[in-house]
Amino acid sequence: MEFTILHEWNSSPIKHDPVSICLKASHGGLQMDVCAPFFNDPPAPPGPAGEPFPGLWDYEVVEAFFLNGVTEQYLEVELCPHGQHLVLLLSQRRHIWKDCLPLSLQVSRTDTRWKGTVILPWDYFPPSVDKFNAYAIHGSQSGRTYEALYPVPENEVQAGQQPDFHRLEYFRPFNFSALMGEKWKQPLSSLWKI
Template sequence: MDFAITHTWDSLAVNRDPVTLKLTAGDGGLAMEVQAPFFNDPPAPAGVPGEPFPGLWDYEVVEAFFLNSTTEQYLEVEVCPHGQHLLLLLSGKRNAWKQGLNLAYEASIYGDKWKGKALLPWRYFPPGVDKMNSYAIHGSGNGRTYEALYPILREEIKEGQGPDFHRLEYFQDFSLKDIMGPNWMQPESELWKEC
């Protein structure tokens, strides 16, 4: 399943090659591949590549959110071109109850582009995922740019409003069965039973 982020968070068109996200069946989880322009702005975080990095959203990053819209439980996945990542499990809007989980993730930069590959274990997904959204962020200061797969409609933006990636009402329908097959059943997660 392929996605392209072609708009900013507030529905303006992106005027360059878009960030793309590819989701496929993986061994014990969902394989996620990101391809994106490389801005190198801001510079790389100080964390070790392949390790979780708190506050990664302040850097150049691509994010994917997987939501159960009834319970408002969701998985937030953040990856960056320099190899760091951050996973958050949330129960209710912005209510992270677990973060800094391990992830098999590698990234490579080639010229003005980068690619990242991750395997998202099923135990990280809340039961009953039925919606998703994805975002890309880069730039510093006034040049900070926020892009969204499913952006907020221009006519719904209030004066002074900024980007907010936890506006769950803008997430769109998504079924893991479309990737895994119609007879696939999402494995139970002992991790989510702790929530």
């Protein structure tokens, strides 16, 4: 299952090679592969590669959100070309109740592109995921660019509106059975027993 981010958050077309996200079945979880342009702007976060970094969204990242549209419980995964990551579990819009969960992120990079691969454990996913969105962020100050797989439709953008990746109403249907097979059932998570 592959997704390509072609628009900014407000439906404007991007002006560079797109970010792609590929999801694959894997033993014990979901493999997420990212292939993206490398802007190196802003510079690397001041934290070690391979570790969670709070506030990673202020740097260059690719993000994937997996949502239960009924309960508004969702998993947010952020991957950085410098090797840091951030995993957030949210219950209701923007309400983080668990963060900085571990991941084993592998990153390779050239001067112009980067690739990241990670296995997302099934324990991280809320029950009954049925919606998805993905984002990419890069740039500094006035050059900061926010991109969305499923952006706010152009006719719904309000004057002065800012990018907001937690607009759950713009997420679109997602079904694990398309990847895992019709008989597959999402494993129960011990983390989501809240």
